[in-house]
């Protein structure tokens with residue numbers, strides 16, 4: 478019997494105990510398979526990001542997570558860009574769940590199903606959700622613009638109920654959720670679970686530098702801003718890619734380049750070189766610390782298991798207290 482106070486049909490589909498997905502947190506910084514496995518061990522679904530990873534690194538990451546946990550986990554890819562060699566590496570040792578973001582499923586959904594994995598598609602509009610469900614996605618993650626990393630223009634609060642109405646598969650709410658009230662709200666909107674990124678960046682197991690975790694704990698939501706220059710500098714979407722704009726904590730680099738948009742070709746080249754150099758120096762997080770608006774809700778770095786458990790417990794108490802607003806008592 479599950480000890481979780483919150484259980485939805487999504488838990489049965491994914492083989493998890495609490496409807497909490499730890500989001501992929503990819504980039505040119507250290508990746509933590511300890512974070513992925515800690516979330517899965519706590520009853521959620523940890524996600525391995527493949528962004529900036531070679532096929533060989535991806536194989537090693539999957540093997541490491543399998544060493545650390547027998548529980549389900551996800552492996553994520555995006556279409557910004559999409560590398561077929563990475564897909565081959567993932568499907569050579571198929572994970573329980575494969576997730577795709579920033580672009581349409583196209584033929585990937587069939588390949589993933591043939592390999593025996595469930596397919597979770599992240600979307601940023603209702604239209605993308607309808608097409609992804611028609612293409613065979615098993616779960617849709619509706620991601621609002623509050624989120625850290627790349628997202629669209631529609632907020633989670635507006636997007637999730639529309640996606641719930643538009644598709645027949647379970648919907649996960651993503652973006653802007655960091656505590657039990659967020660999970661409770663997502664369930665009230667008709668979602669069967671949540672996908673959480675920024676909260677897990679500020680976890681003990683995340684391998685990002687402490688300075689980034691400290692910046693998250695000190696930030697207000699308005700400090701997490703859209704990077705208006707991103708299309709000039711970051712990998713472009715490949716075939717089927719969705720329009721999206723990343724969000725990061727405001728830094729002097731972010732402020733100065735946001736102020737210079739639109740960029741001419743010379744400035745764009747200077748911007749790209751600045752970012753490439755920072756990636757080579759392993760300091761890109763100092764320029765572009767991808768982070769969502771929930772930074773304003775996060776004040777402590779805690780172990781992932783504590784975060785998962787508290788979100789589930791607090792969601793249950795939030796839903797119970799919300800019931801007190803009902804005037805018609807049984």
Ligand SMILES: Cc1cc2nc3c(=O)[nH]c(=O)nc-3n(C[C@H](O)[C@H](O)[C@H](O)COP(=O)(O)O)c2cc1C
Nearest residue numbers: 500501502503528578624625626652653674675769
């Ligand atoms: C540092 C960072 C890296 C991310 N990397 C990826 C990634 O590699 N693939 C992906 O699909 N989403 C990525 N995202 C988005 C998250 O997986 C997730 O959808 C988002 O953080 C959810 O919103 P939240 O930050 O408000 O919880 C990233 C987000 C952050 C903050």
